[in-house]
Amino acid sequence: GAGVSQSPRYKVAKRGQDVALRCDPISGHVSLFWYQQALGQGPEFLTYFQNEAQLDKSGLPSDRFFAERPEGSVSTLKIQRTQQEDSAVYLCASSLANSYEQYFGPGTRLTVT
Amino acid sequence: KQEVTQIPAALSVPEGENLVLNCSFTDSAIYNLQWFRQDPGKGLTSLLLIQSSQREQTSGRLNASLDKSSGRSTLYIAASQPGDSATYLCAVYHLSNYQLIWGAGTKLIIKP
Numbered sequence: 249g250a251g252v253s254q255s256p257r258y259k260v261a262k263r264g265q266d267v268a269l270r271c272d273p274i275s276g277h278v279s280l281f282w283y284q285q286a287l288g289q290g291p292e293f294l295t296y297f298q299n300e301a302q303l304d305k306s307g308l309p310s311d312r313f314f315a316e317r318p319e320g321s322v323s324t325l326k327i328q329r330t331q332q333e334d335s336a337v338y339l340c341a342s343s344l345a346n347s348y349e350q351y352f353g354p355g356t357r358l359t360v361t
Numbered sequence: 362k363q364e365v366t367q368i369p370a371a372l373s374v375p376e377g378e379n380l381v382l383n384c385s386f387t388d389s390a391i392y393n394l395q396w397f398r399q400d401p402g403k404g405l406t407s408l409l410l411i412q413s414s415q416r417e418q419t420s421g422r423l424n425a426s427l428d429k430s431s432g433r434s435t436l437y438i439a440a441s442q443p444g445d446s447a448t449y450l451c452a453v454y455h456l457s458n459y460q461l462i463w464g465a466g467t468k469l470i471i472k473p
Contacts, residue, residue: 252404262463281461288465289451289465290365291463292463292468293460293462348392348393349395351407352404354401354404355404
């Protein structure tokens with residue numbers, strides 16, 4: 249079956265531009281997660297949704313980062329006024345309710361120049 | 362605060378060798394531990410998930426062990442192949458929440 253998909257796969261933005269990253273979770277998966285992975289590091293948690301509710305956004309590094317999942321399926325991670333330190337791979341994962349096993353998408357590699 | 366450490370950071374071995382990757386965590390209050398593989402430009406592939414009540418899981422040439430009391434897990438790869446070359450990451454799920462806490466990974470190169 250279809251896995252988690254993310255688009256775009258690669259994004260180059262000039263410093264100061266706004267970007268929007270999309271995640272399509274596995275159909276029926278209630279939970280959705282965003283992670284940020286810097287080069288040579290493990291992923292770090294950004295935010296978590298259960299259906300359309302954003303239950304935890306404690307990992308978002310600044311108020312320039314915003315995530316939404318208005319209908320409880322597709323999610324968008326928006327970064328305003330991008331900075332060079334935002335350059336990373338952004339990973340999306342989804343899971344069934346009451347399941348700790350997360351399934352990951354291929355990620356979006358963001359490069360801010 | 363939970364911290365996950367993976368040693369070594371990189372490993373290069375000849376094809377055919379058996380090898381062990383190490384993962385340690387500071388807080389034993391974990392729900393489970395998961396090993397992932399990450400290939401360049403691709404997403405994360407789950408390899409093995411070990412529940413906190415289990416001591417090991419096996420899949421093909423892979424065997425993962427978990428010792429909660431000592432805060433350690435190992436991933437054993439038997440008869441390594443060049444296709445095993447990738448970065449291997451371990452991550453723990455905490456009892457208190459759903460967040461995955463990750464190690465920085467071990468970059469494995471299998472030389473033909």
